[in-house]
Amino acid sequence: MEKLILDGKRVSQTVREQLTTQVQGLKTRGITPCLATILVGNDPSSETYVRMKGNACKKVGIESRRIHLPKETTTEELLDTIKGLNEDGAVHGILLQHPVPSHIDERKAFETIAIEKDVDGVTSAGYGQTALGFGKYPSCTPAAIMKILDFYELPIEGKHAVVVGRSPILGKPVSALLLNRNATVTTCHSRTENLADIVKLADIVVAAVGKPEFIKGDWIKKGAVVLDAGYNKGNIGDIDYEACYENASAITPVPGGVGPVTISMLLKHTVEAAALTKA
């Protein structure tokens, strides 16, 4: 059986080339797409993520405005910052890097982001629109998974997709997007009984569980498409890659699979949001 490695860097490169052209076009109309990133505190991996996103913006011509708040920032202060960005006409997208320090009401902060600037897909209103089929900016990792499937022209309609994980920005929205593309979708999680048996039914497996090498090779039906949205320490995904590779017909590596495309989706949404504004 031919084995397809779903190369996220390749997908990402194609998307970013298109975005670079689009951004040039917007700039001739006097619009410079701008993503505001908010980082609260000094978590080293969060700092790295924010820097990566800022650099990615720069490469396609998107302006990035970095807001770094001290770790003792209160919920109210954070909300005020978000409200200010909501009202700032020069800002097209807002990304609140999470997790935020535990004393902050993260959900309240997310919900404060104006839906037209919610390019990271974290608001419940954005989730609702996405799930009902008319959302503009789904969460970026789910969007990346759909982009990879489409880039490699892997069929979705009628397929049985099993999503392992149900977080608000990953398992739930990717389930919704797959359902809207006419997959039959099963959403599994920590309370699922007989998980292995359910994953074995899948034509498409999405691992979004946050546990290293959680999905085993013998859970994968021969010929299934396997997408690993996990990022664990040491660049290890949520699937046991070597073992899953054997049965899969197509599979994302970690790193270099879903990850790079996720950032590209953030850029894409920011450019789309900018395109909807007037110069």
Place this chain on the structure above:
Amino acid sequence: MEKLILDGKRVSQTVREQLTTQVQGLKTRGITPCLATILVGNDPSSETYVRMKGNACKKVGIESRRIHLPKETTTEELLDTIKGLNEDGAVHGILLQHPVPSHIDERKAFETIAIEKDVDGVTSAGYGQTALGFGKYPSCTPAAIMKILDFYELPIEGKHAVVVGRSPILGKPVSALLLNRNATVTTCHSRTENLADIVKLADIVVAAVGKPEFIKGDWIKKGAVVLDAGYNKGNIGDIDYEACYENASAITPVPGGVGPVTISMLLKHTVEAAALTKA
């Protein structure tokens, strides 16, 4: 095997008794819960539904305000009516009877309902909150299905629920509610391949497909719980009742199953919305 008939009238009666008491309490605080119903045009079954809902309100002490617009009402006129009700402090819940005539943008009308008055659970924002686990008023039929499961103390956690149907007010939200209660949830629809085989996996089957007797008896695993949310002409559900009864351990009849509880959930949400207002 003991067979449990899930009697919606009994569930409904219990709920309505509680509501009657609650409404009396609210009235002593100077609050009379009020549901505004909007009917556009003269579809006879819609007229019947609206009348039934109005009568049900009256019985528990909820005021119902019936707004009947002509069938040639424009989207703009309907939106104006909804906006007026959004601003009317005496109205706690708004129900737009659907379907509306085809020239009206139904989705736009739904989206115009203020979320705090969306007691019928039709807005995407309400759906998003429900799916992310903090919504106040899920759609009424999904809420009714959960109420029936809870009333009869049927376990949900860890069970495999298969929902057949994915409409914005039924299949999608009931999938979300079951998932939030720790079921493993599979959502099926018209493009699902091998539907019978998937339904056969289910510990809990929800039929929400809108086709008479669509779910066959031999699709039901021995001992499964079967909930029929279908309403088809001639009081026929979406399941082949006689045949499904054989394999099910618990089953809702049609009529007298999910239907009456659905209206009770509308009343319940209206009372809850009223309780959140100040006299």
